[in-house]
Amino acid sequence: MEKEKIKNLYLQEFKKENDPAEKCFDVDVKNISEEVISIMRKKGLTYEEAYAVLQYSYNKLKFESNFIHLEELNLEV
Numbered sequence: 001m002e003k004e005k006i007k008n009l010y011l012q013e014f015k016k017e018n019d020p021a022e023k024c025f026d027v028d029v030k031n032i033s034e035e036v037i038s039i040m041r042k043k044g045l046t047y048e049e050a051y052a053v054l055q056y057s058y059n060k061l062k063f064e065s066n067f068i069h070l071e072e073l074n075l076e077v
Contacts, residue, residue, distance in 0.1 A: 003023070003024050004024075037050075040053060
């Protein structure tokens with residue numbers, strides 16, 4: 001359960017010296033993040049606009065996570 005504790009801490013507070021992302025996720029968090037940032041820079045977003053995009057993305061993911069896809073449960077009706 002230590003991995004889960006580290007993951008929760010990471011998601012709550014990001015510090016440069018506290019970067020356990022590679023240790024608690026199975027995806028390449030750092031490189032994916034760099035890709036996202038690169039896209040926002042190419043679009044010429046200000047920091048405020050970039051934060052707005054990230055906040056909207058977070059809100060949308062959080063909303064979508066409230067729904068269960070029945071086909072994924074393999075239930076027969």
